[in-house]
Amino acid sequence: MTNHDTLEEITRNLLKEIGENPDREGLLKTPYRVAKTWELFSKGYNQNLEDIINNAIFEEDAKDMIIVRDIEFFSLCEHHLLPFFGKAHVGYIPSGKIVGLSKIPRIIDMFARRLQVQERLTHQIADAIMNAIDPLGVAVVMEGRHMCMQMRGVEKQNSFASTSAMLGQFRKSSETRSEFLSIINRTVV
Numbered sequence: 001m002t003n004h005d006t007l008e009e010i011t012r013n014l015l016k017e018i019g020e021n022p023d024r025e026g027l028l029k030t031p032y033r034v035a036k037t038w039e040l041f042s043k044g045y046n047q048n049l050e051d052i053i054n055n056a057i058f059e060e061d062a063k064d065m066i067i068v069r070d071i072e073f074f075s076l077c078e079h080h081l082l083p084f085f086g087k088a089h090v091g092y093i094p095s096g097k098i099v100g101l102s103k104i105p106r107i108i109d110m111f112a113r114r115l116q117v118q119e120r121l122t123h124q125i126a127d128a129i130m131n132a133i134d135p136l137g138v139a140v141v142m143e144g145r146h147m148c149m150q151m152r153g154v155e156k157q158n159s160f161a162s163t164s165a166m167l168g169q170f171r172k173s174s175e176t177r178s179e180f181l182s183i184i185n186r187t188v189v
Contacts, residue, residue, distance in 0.1 A: 007035035041076055044113030049128050052110050056100030057133055065176075067091040068104045069184045077148045078115035086144035086160060089184040092129055093136040093169050093176070099129070118144050118163050126165035137168030139180045 011031035015022040022031065067089065074085035090104050111124040126140040141164045150157045169176045 004035045004039065007038050008032055011035065041113060042115075044110045047110045047113075049107065049110070049132060052106045053099060053103050053132055056103050058098050058100075059096060060094060060098045061096070062094045062098055065091050065093050065180065065183075066098065066101075067180065067183055068101055071105045071108055073108050073112045073142070073144075075112040075114070075116045075118075075121060075144075077146060078117060080148040080152070081115070082147040082151065084116075084118060084144045084146040084148070084161075086142065088125070088143075089139075089141045090125065090129065091139045091170070091180045091183070092133070095134060095136045097133040097135070099133050104129070118142055118146075118161055122163040123165045126167050130167050135168065137170040137172075137176065138165070139167070139170040139177065140165045141181070141184060 008031035011034040012022045015027060015030065020027060022028075068091075069087075069089040071088045071090065072085070073088050074083055076082065077084055088108050090108070107128050108125055111121050111128070122140050122142045125142075126138045129135070129138045129140075141162065143160055143162050145160045149155075149159055166177055170180060171177075
């Protein structure tokens with residue numbers, strides 16, 4: 001049985017366990033669709049940083065902060081298998097190398113498409129960028145809405161979690177950290 005087939009069978013059994021009939025018209029293709037969805041949600045387990053970056057590291061004399069902000073992400077909480085989603089903001093200060101800007105959202109997706117907690121996800125992104133291009137510093141701030149808090153448990157629909165990882169110059173210098181936080185909080189016209 002393939003992984004897809006196994007996921008379909010698990011979904012059929014889940015439907016039965018909750019009192020549903022997986023053979024009724026509206027649910028006939030649900031096991032197939034759920035299996036495809038889980039393949040997407042978990043594709044990060046089959047990705048690695050080297051393939052994501054794909055040689056898009058360039059020698060450059062840039063010395064100023066580079067920021068990509070408002071990067072949408074979604075992931076699944078490893079405690080409840082419910083989604084959490086929001087925006088990530090990533091900055092780094094180059095030290096002779098830059099990475100293609102589109103690689104930053106791809107790095108986020110690689111780690112987000114695994115069962116996660118937002119705290120770990122934030123640090124994995126920062127560490128990956130630090131390891132890939134050895135900049136003077138990396139900063140990552142993530143803001144997420146967690147369905148495990150909104151749909152169950154405390155049921156607080158307007159809550160969100162903010163996490164940060166500050167490495168190198170962003171950790172050492174309050175001025176650098178403040179500049180980054182100021183830029184990510186600006187309104188874009």
